[in-house]
Amino acid sequence: MTTSTRGADKAPAVLVLEDGRIFRGRAYGAVGETFGEAVFSTGMTGYQETLTDPSYDRQIVVATAPQIGNTGWNDEDDESGRIWVSGYVVRDPARVPSNWRSRRSLDEELVAQGVVGISGIDTRALTRHLRESGSMRSGIFSGEALAADAELVARVQAQPHMKGASLYEEVATKEAYVVPAVGEKKFTVAAIDLGIKGMTPHRMAERGIEVHVLPATATEEDVYAVAPDGVFFSNGPGDPATAEGPVALMGAVLKRRTPLFGICFGNQILGRALGFGTYKLKYGHRGINQPVQDRTTGKVEVTAHNHGFAVDAPLDKVSDTPYGRAEVSHVCLNDQVVEGLQLLDQPAFSVQYHPEAAAGPHDAAYLFDRFVSLMTAEGAQRA
Numbered sequence: 525m526t527t528s529t530r531g532a533d534k535a536p537a538v539l540v541l542e543d544g545r546i547f548r549g550r551a552y553g554a555v556g557e558t559f560g561e562a563v564f565s566t567g568m569t570g571y572q573e574t575l576t577d578p579s580y581d582r583q584i585v586v587a588t589a590p591q592i593g594n595t596g597w598n599d600e601d602d603e604s605g606r607i608w609v610s611g612y613v614v615r616d617p618a619r620v621p622s623n624w625r626s627r628r629s630l631d632e633e634l635v636a637q638g639v640v641g642i643s644g645i646d647t648r649a650l651t652r653h654l655r656e657s658g659s660m661r662s663g664i665f666s667g668e669a670l671a672a673d674a675e676l677v678a679r680v681q682a683q684p685h686m687k688g689a690s691l692y693e694e695v696a697t698k699e700a701y702v703v704p705a706v707g708e709k710k711f712t713v714a715a716i717d718l719g720i721k722g723m724t725p726h727r728m729a730e731r732g733i734e735v736h737v738l739p740a741t742a743t744e745e746d747v748y749a750v751a752p753d754g755v756f757f758s759n760g761p762g763d764p765a766t767a768e769g770p771v772a773l774m775g776a777v778l779k780r781r782t783p784l785f786g787i788c789f790g791n792q793i794l795g796r797a798l799g800f801g802t803y804k805l806k807y808g809h810r811g812i813n814q815p816v817q818d819r820t821t822g823k824v825e826v827t828a829h830n831h832g833f834a835v836d837a838p839l840d841k842v843s844d845t846p847y848g849r850a851e852v853s854h855v856c857l858n859d860q861v862v863e864g865l866q867l868l869d870q871p872a873f874s875v876q877y878h879p880e881a882a883a884g885p886h887d888a889a890y891l892f893d894r895f896v897s898l899m900t901a902e903g904a905q906r907a
């Protein structure tokens with residue numbers, strides 16, 4: 525059993541926002557200082573998957589769920605080899621984690637990985653502030669002797685913005701690796717790792733796909749060296765406007781008309797390859813209950829999201845692109861943000877959200893089946 529992780533035994537801590545707003549609490553996880561973009565996530569569960577999602581690189585995540593850490597930390601649910609968030613903000617850490625898979629407390633894991641957090645602050649007030657003023661640069665500082673508030677604000681204001689940040693190469697694998705198909709192998713997919721979550725190749729493997737995960741810097745030759753039936757572009761951190769390499773690579777794949785699927789950053793890359801712009805949302809979509817409509821079927825699905833940028837494509841018309849006609853296939857019903865794209869003249873599509881659902885509802889799992897159908901149809905045509 526793990527001992528208490530909250531209360532007066534922890535050092536004082538402050539969360540400092542770039543606009544000068546300050547929240548005072550207690551240290552959670554490692555004691556020290558950290559910087560990142562303050563963003564809130566509304567997921568009631570899945571903090572282990574959130575913290576280890578490489579798309580959260582350089583972000584300080586605020587949990588809107590008031591009590592965090594109840595199920596501890598296990599050895600199975602990580603989405604990558606480490607925690608990527610730069611800081612974690614919670615209201616009320618669990619005193620005693622309890623779950624049959626739990627190996628240690630969340631607090632202990634944050635300490636072990638050197639991740640600075642803060643607890644005991646009014647996360648509801650903070651979230652309302654971020655909704656009204658937008659995601660912004662922030663810092664967490666903890667310890668017995670903290671500098672004056674004005675100095676801390678100045679240090680936060682000296683940090684780089686998320687807009688314009690190129691981060692995918694920092695988080696992606698340096699070496700290619702293979703995730704074998706579960707059962708009989710039916711297809712080979714080259715997956716470009718821009719910050720891929722572990723569940724994604726797994727969802728493909730479950731469908732008989734052998735997944736060759738390739739570094740973000742993979743070339744067209746690297747991709748076609750694995751003789752892929754399809755190419756996948758992953759999620760990833762940072763501003764898609766900086767992703768020139770992946771956009772060029774996707775253009776090459778589209779030119780060859782190989783079946784293509786993109787998730788999140790991959791959707792933004794497809795948007796850019798088709799000639800659309802991307803822009804930063806005021807406070808983004810992060811959580812596991814976002815309503816999205818698949819406009820190709822009319823069905824509404826409840827989905828997992830983590831994005832701060834979006835594609836700027838017209839909702840109500842088919843667009844002419846260098847790769848034929850394209851349309852917005854999915855839209856978020858909360859705010860009409862583009863959540864998916866599809867080409868009408870060749871087998872390529874993408875979504876802005878997370879059909880791998882780690883954590884989250886499985887409503888969108890059909891998208892992996894759609895990718896399989898595209899590869900099946902393409903194979904039948906070639907045969």
Ligand SMILES: NC(=O)CC[C@H](N)C(=O)O
Binds near residue numbers: 790830
């Ligand atoms: N999860 C992702 O792939 C996020 C994509 C991009 N970094 C964004 O915030 O919009």
